[in-house]
Amino acid sequence: MIAPEAIIRLEDGAVVLLDQTRLPGQRCERRCTSVAELIEAIQVLAIRGAPALGIAGAMGVALAAHAAPDHLAGLRRYVAEQAALLAAARPTAVNLAWGVAQAQAELDRDFGSPQEARGRVVACARRIHADEVARCRAMGRHGAGLLGADARLVTQCNTGGLATGGYGTALGVVHALAERGDVPHVYVPETRPLLQGARLTAYELAEAGIGHTLLTDNAVGVLFREGVVDAVLVGADRIAANGDTANKIGTYSLAVLAAHHAVPFYVVAPTSTIDPATPSGKAIPIEQRAADEVAAFAGVRTAPAGTPVRNDAFDVTPAALVTAIVTEHGVLRPPYALAGERP
Amino acid sequence: MIAPEAIIRLEDGAVVLLDQTRLPGQRCERRCTSVAELIEAIQVLAIRGAPALGIAGAMGVALAAHAAPDHLAGLRRYVAEQAALLAAARPTAVNLAWGVAQAQAELDRDFGSPQEARGRVVACARRIHADEVARCRAMGRHGAGLLGADARLVTQCNTGGLATGGYGTALGVVHALAERGDVPHVYVPETRPLLQGARLTAYELAEAGIGHTLLTDNAVGVLFREGVVDAVLVGADRIAANGDTANKIGTYSLAVLAAHHAVPFYVVAPTSTIDPATPSGKAIPIEQRAADEVAAFAGVRTAPAGTPVRNDAFDVTPAALVTAIVTEHGVLRPPYALAGERP
Numbered sequence: 001m002i003a004p005e006a007i008i009r010l011e012d013g014a015v016v017l018l019d020q021t022r023l024p025g026q027r028c029e030r031r032c033t034s035v036a037e038l039i040e041a042i043q044v045l046a047i048r049g050a051p052a053l054g055i056a057g058a059m060g061v062a063l064a065a066h067a068a069p070d071h072l073a074g075l076r077r078y079v080a081e082q083a084a085l086l087a088a089a090r091p092t093a094v095n096l097a098w099g100v101a102q103a104q105a106e107l108d109r110d111f112g113s114p115q116e117a118r119g120r121v122v123a124c125a126r127r128i129h130a131d132e133v134a135r136c137r138a139m140g141r142h143g144a145g146l147l148g149a150d151a152r153l154v155t156q157c158n159t160g161g162l163a164t165g166g167y168g169t170a171l172g173v174v175h176a177l178a179e180r181g182d183v184p185h186v187y188v189p190e191t192r193p194l195l196q197g198a199r200l201t202a203y204e205l206a207e208a209g210i211g212h213t214l215l216t217d218n219a220v221g222v223l224f225r226e227g228v229v230d231a232v233l234v235g236a237d238r239i240a241a242n243g244d245t246a247n248k249i250g251t252y253s254l255a256v257l258a259a260h261h262a263v264p265f266y267v268v269a270p271t272s273t274i275d276p277a278t279p280s281g282k283a284i285p286i287e288q289r290a291a292d293e294v295a296a297f298a299g300v301r302t303a304p305a306g307t308p309v310r311n312d313a314f315d316v317t318p319a320a321l322v323t324a325i326v327t328e329h330g331v332l333r334p335p336y337a338l339a340g341e342r343p
Numbered sequence: 344m345i346a347p348e349a350i351i352r353l354e355d356g357a358v359v360l361l362d363q364t365r366l367p368g369q370r371c372e373r374r375c376t377s378v379a380e381l382i383e384a385i386q387v388l389a390i391r392g393a394p395a396l397g398i399a400g401a402m403g404v405a406l407a408a409h410a411a412p413d414h415l416a417g418l419r420r421y422v423a424e425q426a427a428l429l430a431a432a433r434p435t436a437v438n439l440a441w442g443v444a445q446a447q448a449e450l451d452r453d454f455g456s457p458q459e460a461r462g463r464v465v466a467c468a469r470r471i472h473a474d475e476v477a478r479c480r481a482m483g484r485h486g487a488g489l490l491g492a493d494a495r496l497v498t499q500c501n502t503g504g505l506a507t508g509g510y511g512t513a514l515g516v517v518h519a520l521a522e523r524g525d526v527p528h529v530y531v532p533e534t535r536p537l538l539q540g541a542r543l544t545a546y547e548l549a550e551a552g553i554g555h556t557l558l559t560d561n562a563v564g565v566l567f568r569e570g571v572v573d574a575v576l577v578g579a580d581r582i583a584a585n586g587d588t589a590n591k592i593g594t595y596s597l598a599v600l601a602a603h604h605a606v607p608f609y610v611v612a613p614t615s616t617i618d619p620a621t622p623s624g625k626a627i628p629i630e631q632r633a634a635d636e637v638a639a640f641a642g643v644r645t646a647p648a649g650t651p652v653r654n655d656a657f658d659v660t661p662a663a664l665v666t667a668i669v670t671e672h673g674v675l676r677p678p679y680a681l682a683g684e685r686p
Contacts, residue, residue, distance in 0.1 A: 024644075024646065024647040025643075025644060156561075189561065190535070190637065190645070190646075191561070192533070192535060192559040192560065192561060193559050195645050195646075198637075198638065198645045198646040198650070199645060199646065202646045202647055202650045203646075203647050206647050206649075206650065211651075212650075212651065213651050213652065213653050214637060214638060214646055214650050214651065214652045214653070215637070215652070215653050215654075216535040216536050216560065216592065216593075216637055216654075217535065217559065217560045217561035217593075218499075218532065218534070218535060218560035218561070218592055218593025218596055219592050219593070219653065219654070219655055219658070220596065221593070221595040221596035221599060221658060222592070222595065222655055222658045225595060225658070225659075249559065249561055249562050249565070250559075250560075250561025250562070250564070252564040252565065252568060253561060253563065253564035253596060253600060256564060256599060256600055256603045257596060257599055259603070260599045260602070260603060294533065294541075294557060294558070294559055295541065295557060297640050297641060297643075298640060298641045298642075298643040299641075300368075300640075300641040301367075301368060302533070302538050302541045302542060303367065303533070303538075303541040303542065303545045303546075303557055304367040304545055304546050304549050306549075307541070307545045307549065307555075307557050308554075308555065308556050308557065309556065309557045309558070310556050310557070310558050310562065311558075311559070311562070312562055312565055315562070315564060315565045315568070316568075
C-alpha cells in the first residue's frame with residue numbers, strides 16, 4: 001500500500017503530492033508552492049478523489065497562510081481570498097470546499113501572533129489527513145462485514161489510497177478483506193476518459209498483491225450476466241441528504257446493472273463527503289470537462305475534428321439504487337436521512 | 344454518404360477496401376491481392392461489421408478462384424482450402440462464413456471452363472454486395488416507421504455504410520429518417536477499445552450532416568436518466584434462432600439501461616446475420632481479442648505492465664430485452680422464431 005505521506009504532505013511552504021497524471025508509467029512528485037499551483041494540480045487531476053481533495057484543500061489554506069502578510073488582519077484577508085479560489089477549483093466533490101472551510105475556520109479565533117495562527121492551520125490540515133485515513137480504516141472494517149469470503153467485486157474509477165490520502169474508501173474495503181485473510185477479486189473498469197481505473201486502481205491493486213481484471217467500461221455488463229459479481233463497491237464525490245450520490249461518470253450505469261441483476265450496490269464514503277446542504281442529487285453541480293479528454297488520447301485525435309462532445313465528469317445515482325452507504329460510523333440503509341452524519 | 348464501391352470492391356485479382364483503422368485521420372485504400380492479405384485486413388479490423396464481412400468473405404472466395412490452378416478440380420480444391428481459412432478469420436459474425444459459403448457454393452455446379460467458374464464467383468460476390476446495400480435501404484424504411492419525428496437515438500459501435508458495404512443497418516435507419524425530412528440526433532458512445540463510435544460513426548454522421556454527440560461509453564446512462572433517449576438502435580453480429588443477439592461489447596449494458604428506463608431497444612440487421620443453426624446466445628462463440636487493445640493506446644501503456652485484462656469483442660443481449668428486430672422483410676416482435684428468416 002502507498003504510504004499516506006507519499007500521496008500528499010505539507011512541507012514548509014509547499015504541498016508535495018504524488019503526480020497521479022504520470023502513473024503508472026512514472027512515479028514522481030509535484031511540488032506546489034502556491035495556491036495557484038495547487039489549483040492547477042487539482043484541475044489536471046494530479047491529485048483527485050473526494051477525500052484527498054479535502055486534505056489538499058486544507059493544506060492549500062496552510063499554503064496561503066504561509067504566504068500571507070505577517071499581521072493577523074492581513075493574513076485572514078489574504079487567506080480568505082485564496083481559500084475562495086481554491087474551494088472553487090472543482091465543483092462536484094464537496095470535500096474540497098469542506099477541507100478549505102475546516103482549515104480556514106481555525107483562523108476565526110484570537111491568536112497571539114500570525115505564526116501561532118499559521119501553526120494552527122498546519123495542524124488542522126495534518127489532522128484532517130490523519131482523520132481521513134482513520135475513517136478509511138473504519139469504513140474498511142464496516143464494509144468488509146457486508147461481504148462473504150473471497151468476494152468478486154466491481155468498482156469504478158479509483159477509490160484507493162491515491163483518492164483518499166491513504167488506504168481508500170471502496171478499495172479500503174478490499175484492503176480490509178485481504179487483511180482478514182480473504183482472497184477478493186476486483187473487476188476494474190478502465191474508467192474513461194482519464195482511465196483512473198486502468199492507471200491507478202490496477203496500479204494500487206498490483207502493489208497490494210490483490211487479484212484483479214481490467215476491462216473496458218462497456219464490458220462490465222457481461223460480468224453481471226455471467227453471475228460473477230457479488231457486489232459493486234464505489235466511492236462518492238458528494239452524497240446529498242437523501243442519499244443520492246454523485247460519483248465518477250459510469251457509476252449510474254453500474255447501479256442500474258446491479259439492480260437489474262439483484263447485486264448489492266454499496267457506496268463507501270466518509271461523512272466528510274455527505275453534504276447536508278444539498279437536499280437531493282438534482283442540486284449537485286456536475287463538472288463539465290474538456291472535449292479533448294474524449295476526442296483525443298496521448299496527442300492522437302480519436303474523433304473527427306469538431307465532433308460535438310459531452311463530457312460530464314460525474315453522474316448521480318439515485319438513493320433508490322443504493323443498497324447501503326458505508327461510512328466510518330457504520331452501515332446506513334435506506335431511507336437515508338443524512339443531515340446529521342458529518343464529522 | 345460514402346459510396347459502396349469506395350468501402351469495398353472487387354478488382355481483377357484484388358479486394359480493395361477503405362482502411363478503417365486509419366479513419367478518421369486518413370482516408371486511404373488497402374489493396375488485398377491474396378486471401379492471406381484479406382484475412383490480415385479482417386483481423387486488424389481494416390474492414391469490419393457483420394454485413395461488410397459477408398461481402399468481404401464472398402470477394403475473398405473470388406480472390407482465391409483468381410489465384411487457383413487453371414483446371415476445375417484443382418480450382419475447387421484450392422478455393423475450398425482458402426475459404427476455410429477465410430471463414431475462420433473472425434468467429435462471432437456469422438456473415439463472414441455465410442458470404443464465403445454463398446460464393447463457394449457457386450462452384451458446385453458444372454462449368455465449361457475455370458474461367459466461367461471464376462466469373463460466377465465474381466458475379467456472386469458483387470451480387471451479395473448489391474443485395475446487402477438494398478437490404479439496408481429496406482431496413483432503413485422499416486426501422487424509420489418505428490420512430491416519431493426528430494428522434495433522439497443511442498447507438499453503439501459503427502453500423503453505417505462502413506459496416507455494411509453501404510448505407511448501414513442501425514445507422515441506415517438514421518439515414519432513412521433524414522431522407523424523410525426528420526432531424527434525428529444520434530448519441531454516439533465512443534465504443535472502446537477500438538473506438539469505432541468515435542472514429543467511424545462520428546465520421547459518417549458528420550459526412551451526412553446528421554446531428555450527433557460523442558460520449559464515453561460509461562456516460563450513456565446519464566442520457567437515459569435525463570429522459571433524452573427515444574430509442575436504442577444497434578446492429579448485430581449474429582442473431583440466434585431465439586432472438587438472442589451478439590453485438591459489439593457494451594450492447595448488453597445499453598439493453599439493460601433501455602429496459603430500466605422503458606426505452607425501446609431495436610436490433611437492425613439483415614437476415615444474413617440470423618443463424619438458424621445457433622439455437623440461443625449460449626452457443627455463439629465470443630471472440631477474445633488482445634489485452635493491449637485495452638491496456639495501451641497509440642503506443643502508450645494505460646495500465647501497469649502485466650495487468651490481467653479481459654477483452655471480449657462482443658456480448659450477447661437476451662431476446663427478452665430486444666423490443667423488435669428490424670430486417671429487410673419488416674419488423675419482428677417477440678417471441679422470436681427466426682429459423683426461416685435467412686435470405
